[in-house]
Amino acid sequence: IGIEKLNAVNMGALIYFFEFSCALSAYTLGVNPFNQPGVEDYKKNMFALLNKKGYEKESKILQKRILSKDV
Incomplete structure (x- = not known):
């Protein structure tokens, strides 16, 4: 992202x-x-997507939802 003029x-x-x-x-x-x-x-959800410890189950669910063609 570039900003030509700071205003x-x-x-x-x-x-x-x-x-x-x-x-x-x-x-x-x-x-x-x-x-x-x-x-x-x-x-x-962000913790899960960043693979933070303790959010492994949520991570799998979100990855499946994100990669689904039905979204």
């Missing part, structure tokens, strides 16, 4: 891009990113 408009666009990306990835994982339980679920 309010470009910074706003960059923040929007990352907020949108976060929301989209949460919905892809089946999580509502706009409520606290959704935030907690998203965090657990």
Whole structure:
């Protein structure tokens, strides 16, 4: 990602891009990113996708969902 000029408009666009990306990835994982339980679920899913110890079962479920053609 490149920013030609550091100003309010470009910074706003960059923040929007990352907020949108976060929301989209949460919905892809089946999580509502706009409520606290959704935030907690998203965090657990990210731990699972990063193969954090203790999240092996969730990791297998998410990998299967992500690779499924039905998503």
